[in-house]
Amino acid sequence: MTIPFKGTNIYFTDSGKGSALVLLHGFLESTEIWHQLQPELSKKFRVICIDLLGHGQTGCIGYVHSMEQMAEAVEAVLKHLRIRRSTMIGHSMGGYVALAFAEKKPDDLKGLCLLNSTASADSAEKKINRERTIEVVKKNHHTFIKIAITNLFRPKNRIIFKESIKTLIAHAKKTPLQGIIAALEGMKIRDDREALLHFTPFKKMIIAGKKDPVLDYNTIVKQVEGAQVKLVTFPDGHMSFTENESELLQAIMRFIEK
Template sequence: MTIHYEVSGKGYPVVFLHGYGETHKIWNHYRERLSDKYKVITPDLPGFGKSDSLPYELSLDMVANSIYDCLKRLNVSECIIMGHSLGGYVTLEIAKRFPNIVSHIGLIHSTALADSDEKKEGREKSIEFIQKHGVAKFIESFVPMLFDDSHRDKLKDTIQSIVDEGSKIPEKTLTDYMLAMRDRSDSLDFIKEFEGSILFVYGEKDSSIPVALSKSQIKYMKHPYLKNLPRTGHMGMFEEEEEVFQAISKFIEVTHK
């Protein structure tokens, strides 16, 4: 299978993984701006964008394997990995399964906690909606709600671009990943033991991951770098792009000596 990716720059490798219903394009501005100092790699997760779907039953550990294989083909022996939402879950899986390749991680509007019963029920309802109404209608309703309403008007072109890309995603990809997220394991024990630094970016207005849930994990991290975004939902890399860029840039600079 083929994993599509974009790569820019030279130097220490930094990998950015996109979230659910997205493609590598959400990280384009970050790749462009960081590529003067680092080798920045932005893959499409299997089934998203231009990447092939997995040829077997989808699980987050299998997704992690596919991204690891892609990095090995690029001769990456060590890197920092950052993931948005679903991309954060995959980041955690890669760090668990292949600790030698991951020096530090970034969780951008993501969580080390497994789904609650309520969250699992919500995922199952989303699957039913996708199967009944189709991909386009789901993406059109799903994407805008990731942004806090205070940002939706000024970012309407960005939102529409994400919707346009997301509407091309195969139905099976969306439903399979929804199941994989529902069934993923808890990673709290892992972050308690992880010796690297963790950039943890969270939004006070995030309806997908409530702020109390985000804050509850911080005490388990050995070396946390925190970025709290008071006016932001689930898409801080757009809602507060400059703040998030500076947090990421400083994190890489401080942790990569």
């Protein structure tokens, strides 16, 4: 299904009945990443999966897609579906979008889960790396996609999940160049939202990979200190929806039903 939004269309799926669960994918991903989890989750919940701006079947609206703009698109889908309150799970960049949504509409959330994601902003070094990445993407985004996605997995898992990686790369290659750059620009300028982990009324969970090549695990542990946030640790990398699929399903079920 699609709805119009600022001159383009937002694509989403809506399955199951019950309490609303909103799943937001990460950078270079789409609703496709949830296809293994969605059937089980929709047995108990109403599951809404949304293609974020410039990804999947959702178009671009500019040369920078801020996390706030992406959250506005999510809000538009939920308003269209007349969903007042939901639990939101965001993978990587999807977590940044969920946080932007939470900052604007905290009363609309029952729960928030950051999956292989962080509430902190990019460091100065990370912002420089984003700039370098944008230049690489402009030269050959297909090569960038292949390397970037493979490197999100724990090294020993790159052989184990070889076919899954191929599928992820194939889907990612459908992402338009403008969508890739706009997302990188948006992530680069996102706000620090660690305060939301401490001063929001809804329940919170962070799922982290101990061997995540992108996010430092120890930094995530420090981030939740003193906050009412459940920390779930998996032994693998940044792609928990593939590397730890069954454990992730159980963690999500427990979080929503608690």
